[in-house]
Amino acid sequence: MRPAHPEGAVEEVRTIQHWIGGRQAAGTSTRTGTVWNPATGEHQADVLLADPADVDAAVAAASEAFQSWSQTSLSKRAKILFAFRQLVDARAQDLAEIIADEHGKVVSDALGEVQRGLEVVEFACGIPHLLKGDYSDQVSTGVDVFSFREPLGVVAGITPFNFPVMVPMWMHPVAIACGNTFVLKPSERDPSASMLVAELWAEAGLPDGVFSVVHGDKTSVDAILDHPGISAVSFVGSTPIARYIHERASVSGKRVQALGGAKNHAIVMPDADVDFASEHMVAAAFGSAGERCMAISAAVTVGDAGDGLVDAVAAKAAKVRVGPGRDAASEMGPVVTAAARDRIVGLIGSGAEQGASLAVDGRDYVVDGHENGFWVGPTVIDRVTPEMDVYREEIFGPVLSVVRVETVDDAIALVNANPYGNGTAIFTSSGEAARRFQRGVQVGMIGINVPIPVPMAYYSFGGWKDSLFGDKHVHGPEGVSFYTRAKVVTSRWPHVDNPVGASYHFPTHQ
Numbered sequence: 327m328r329p330a331h332p333e334g335a336v337e338e339v340r341t342i343q344h345w346i347g348g349r350q351a352a353g354t355s356t357r358t359g360t361v362w363n364p365a366t367g368e369h370q371a372d373v374l375l376a377d378p379a380d381v382d383a384a385v386a387a388a389s390e391a392f393q394s395w396s397q398t399s400l401s402k403r404a405k406i407l408f409a410f411r412q413l414v415d416a417r418a419q420d421l422a423e424i425i426a427d428e429h430g431k432v433v434s435d436a437l438g439e440v441q442r443g444l445e446v447v448e449f450a451c452g453i454p455h456l457l458k459g460d461y462s463d464q465v466s467t468g469v470d471v472f473s474f475r476e477p478l479g480v481v482a483g484i485t486p487f488n489f490p491v492m493v494p495m496w497m498h499p500v501a502i503a504c505g506n507t508f509v510l511k512p513s514e515r516d517p518s519a520s521m522l523v524a525e526l527w528a529e530a531g532l533p534d535g536v537f538s539v540v541h542g543d544k545t546s547v548d549a550i551l552d553h554p555g556i557s558a559v560s561f562v563g564s565t566p567i568a569r570y571i572h573e574r575a576s577v578s579g580k581r582v583q584a585l586g587g588a589k590n591h592a593i594v595m596p597d598a599d600v601d602f603a604s605e606h607m608v609a610a611a612f613g614s615a616g617e618r619c620m621a622i623s624a625a626v627t628v629g630d631a632g633d634g635l636v637d638a639v640a641a642k643a644a645k646v647r648v649g650p651g652r653d654a655a656s657e658m659g660p661v662v663t664a665a666a667r668d669r670i671v672g673l674i675g676s677g678a679e680q681g682a683s684l685a686v687d688g689r690d691y692v693v694d695g696h697e698n699g700f701w702v703g704p705t706v707i708d709r710v711t712p713e714m715d716v717y718r719e720e721i722f723g724p725v726l727s728v729v730r731v732e733t734v735d736d737a738i739a740l741v742n743a744n745p746y747g748n749g750t751a752i753f754t755s756s757g758e759a760a761r762r763f764q765r766g767v768q769v770g771m772i773g774i775n776v777p778i779p780v781p782m783a784y785y786s787f788g789g790w791k792d793s794l795f796g797d798k799h800v801h802g803p804e805g806v807s808f809y810t811r812a813k814v815v816t817s818r819w820p821h822v823d824n825p826v827g828a829s830y831h832f833p834t835h836q
């Protein structure tokens with residue numbers, strides 16, 4: 327319940343439940359978190375926060391479901407995936423509106439997120455092909471060797487607020503297609519989309535218990551990390567939590583992939599088309615209010631590219647239409663919470679205090695009619711140096727820092743000195759510079775005149791260094807590998823009339 331009036335009268339808000347065993351579940355915990363509407367600043371719902379008993383209930387349902395789901399034929403699994411794909415596509419607008427209401431991003435951007443999630447479902451629809459093993463005939467006389475992959479069991483996904491549909495879809499369609507059962511712990515800041523996704527899985531014919539949702543916070547996450555019934559954990563979120571998840575889940579014997587935060591640099595060469603580069607830079611820095619792990623947060627201008635780029639970016643940044651996500655005219659929405667806004671505004675101030683110059687200042691931004699929303703306007707900070715907080719911190723807001731260097735090698739060195747290695751891009755008309763950059767940077771995903779180089783679903787997504795703990799990227803071939811383990815069978819069927827004698831030395835091939 328929330329106080330609705332200063333006089334103290336209270337108004338009910340809905341409570342978002344868990345999804346366990348194919349239905350909504352109230353669980354045992356009475357702890358709740360607040361779900362805000364970032365465009366209005368209203369407390370729009372409460373979400374249950376699971377305690378270990380709730381996690382245990384989800385794992386029990388998932389363990390039971392694994393017995394039959396792991397034995398379900400590939401064609402039956404593929405059929406359910408195709409049906410799920412159809413349903414998500416049909417409900418894309420509903421999902422996008424739910425995302426806009428809880429995350430704050432604009433509906434058109436949320437639709438793009440759903441589309442990128444759908445592409446992973448489409449990839450997973452090809453599971454019969456993806457799980458084909460190898461076969462070697464007659465490796466030795468009368469001996470054949472073949473391999474195939476089996477699911478792990480119950481696997482869990484712990485996901486961030488910034489892509490409440492797409493990031494979980496990097497995980498569950500692939501895990502489930504491989505024959506695992508899946509427990510999702512979405513972000514407690516925008517939990518509702520996961521409930522609609524759960525309903526769509528059920529409607530598609532997925533058996534009860536194969537996909538569950540437990541909402542929660544650190545207590546719930548720790549229960550997942552320590553649970554002996556969970557075989558693997560996929561995590562996406564900030565770097566300190568990713569590091570923690572990787573360590574704690576590894577200690578409890580789980581397979582772990584933990585994707586962390588980012589500080590993505592876009593290099594602008596003097597030979598780049600300034601109009602093209604600035605337009606893409608603005609979209610990549612301010613789309614989704616900069617709350618993307620692949621957002622460009624540092625523009626690195628080489629040689630004399632700086633002044634022209636800053637002027638063009640500043641002019642375009644000032645024209646970005648900021649407003650509620652539900653308003654079709656908005657290009658950029660609010661940030662997710664008041665705390666996020668205050669943190670971002672504080673970092674912008676630190677840039678000014680530490681000697682950078684604010685080309686566009688988005689502090690004190692207010693949208694008429696939505697004065698209580700969590701707004702930060704597009705911000706461009708010029709003449710940033712690597713020692714400044716705005717460069718060292720992952721701001722995760724609509725803030726573009728411009729760092730000026732002399733040569734492309736200086737730019738590559740700057741990218742490589744940064745602890746993160748998620749994405750990076752170069753704007754240039756020189757193939758030589760682009761090639762030197764793509765080979766020289768220690769980063770997992772690289773764009774050439776493409777500012778946000780998110781790999782298609784049939785490749786795998788992941789960064790290097792502090793942007794990924796564990797060695798497998800998500801979705802694509804590495805996702806299939808993460809959610810399965812290999813068996814290699816060596817077989818011999820000797821003819822009764824011609825038995826093969828055993829020997830005491832190590833077998834050699836004949």
Ligand code: NAD
Nearest residue numbers: 485486487512513543544547563564567585586587588619
């Ligand atoms: P976050 O790390 O705060 O939360 C992620 C998840 O961890 C949530 O489910 C949350 O409930 C849980 N969590 C939070 N604190 C915890 C704690 N102390 N112990 C255990 N669990 C905890 O991240 P966020 O703010 O939701 O998302 C933004 C971050 O995610 C950014 O750093 C962004 O770069 C990163 N991100 C990375 C990628 C990628 O692919 N590398 C993609 C999207 C987002």
